Amino acid sequence: MTRLAAFHADGQDRYGLVTDDGLIDLTPDFGDQYKGLKEVIEAGALKDLFVAAKGRTPDFTEDQVTYLIPIANPEKxxxxxxxxxxxxxxxxxxxxxxxxxxxxxxxxxxxxxxxxxxxxxxxxxxxxxxxxxxxxxxxxxxxxxxxxxxxxxxxxxxxxxxxxxxxxxxxxxxxxxxxxxxxxxxxxxxxxxxxxxxxxxxxxxxxxxxxxxxxxxxxxxxxxxxxxxxxxxxxxxxxxxxxxxxxxxxxxxxxxxxxxxxxxxxxxxxxxxxxxxxxxxxxxxxxx
Known part of the structure; x- marks a missing residue:
């Protein structure tokens, strides 16, 4: 099951891929283009995140992050x-x-x-x-x-x-x-x-x-x-x-x-x- 989360870690709001071992931070890869998962969805770019995360190890364990609501600023x-x-x-x-x-x-x-x-x-x-x-x-x-x-x-x-x-x-x-x-x-x-x-x-x-x-x-x-x-x-x-x-x-x-x-x-x-x-x-x- 592919899972994407929004989370706060090291003083910054981030998003990335959730694995059984922790979270892969994709903010360095896409943060300049997409502020959050809402913007990723608007661009139809969810698949791009999966590709970028392939083969990578987690940057944070779950106890190092604070989970945020996935879509921070929905219009509705x-x-x-x-x-x-x-x-x-x-x-x-x-x-x-x-x-x-x-x-x-x-x-x-x-x-x-x-x-x-x-x-x-x-x-x-x-x-x-x-x-x-x-x-x-x-x-x-x-x-x-x-x-x-x-x-x-x-x-x-x-x-x-x-x-x-x-x-x-x-x-x-x-x-x-x-x-x-x-x-x-x-x-x-x-x-x-x-x-x-x-x-x-x-x-x-x-x-x-x-x-x-x-x-x-x-x-x-x-x-x-x-x-x-x-x-x-x-x-x-x-x-x-x-x-x-x-x-x-x-x-x-x-x-x-x-x-x-x-x-x-x-x-x-x-x-x-x-x-x-x-x-x-x-x-x-x-x-x-």
Whole structure:
């Protein structure tokens, strides 16, 4: 599995190839051309990075780097809500039937941290929750993209823990923005995996664990709105551009749905895992 990561090491933001032994820094090779992985994707140059890394040994071990979110500055970071059948049934406000169109909202990059970093619980609320999700990165832009062409527009896939401050998503009707955008409340990563075949998305297992306990588990083949539909639908009302990030929905089992709810607390370890992508791991700390 080919993996490309953004990371910080020796006082500089970098990107490169992830191996079992560490990370190959490709910033010296391409940094003058491409500031980050978004710019690499915009140029259609992911393959150039693989070629440059061939036969090289790692420049950093994993404990020498701080992982960053893979795409630092997407033009759009769009999230799809309530996209698994059992997840839809969790809602007790009378809207238990699947709807014709997906729920959607926007997040800011500042609301995410990278792999192995701590999610931040703010002093205003203890209701920090987890949501494990498969995430796509657009490689070829377009408007009104046909469903049959959608996969041609995806450059890479990654994972998201779409961390949420639950009581703040209920501050107003039809408005979750304020509960979804607390600084460092979620995570994206640990890396991007180039998307080359439909089997990488069509029916893969997605699982979220908290302190080793499985809390969420489902398969993408059960999503109410599949990846092709999502690309088609989103591109109908807005032009997708290279580097756009779309977070595609979480299974049932978030902490809010337990009785009583189980909120994340400092010291917890959350792992989001999907077949063919990897494991996104984060801890929790209180805001300083």
């Amino acid at each position: 970071l769009i999230c799809i809500g309530v996209n698994f059948p059992d997840r839809n049934a969790e809602y007790k406000d009378g809207t238990t039937d699947a709807k014709s169109y997906p729920s959607m909202f926007i997040r800011f990059p500042r609301s995410f941290v990278g792999h192995n970093e701590a999610l931040v619980r703010p002093p205003e609320s203890e209701q920090l929750d987890y949501e494990g999700e498969v995430t796509i990165v657009i490689g070829k832009g377009g408007r009104r993209i046909a469903k049959e062409d959608a996969y041609d527009h995806i450059a890479a896939i990654t994972l998201c823990n779409e961390g949420t401050i639950r009581d703040w998503v209920r501050h107003a009707k039809f408005n979750v923005t304020q509960g979804k955008n607390w600084d460092k409340s979620g995570a994206i990563g640990p890396w991007i995996v180039p998307f080359t075949h439909p089997a990488q998305l069509d029916d893969i297992k997605l699982e979220t664990r908290v302190n080793g306990e499985v809390r969420q588990q489902d398969r993408t083949g059960r999503m109410m709105y599949d990846f092709r539909y999502i690309v088609n639908y989103v591109s109908t009302f807005t032009t997708l551009v290279p580097g756009d990030v779309i977070v595609c929905g979480t299974p049932t089992g978030a902490g809010a749905r337990f009785d009583p709810p189980i909120w994340l607390k400092p010291g917890d370890v959350i792992e989001v895992e999907a077949e063919g992508i990897g494991i996104l791991r984060n801890t929790v700390r209180d805001e300083e």
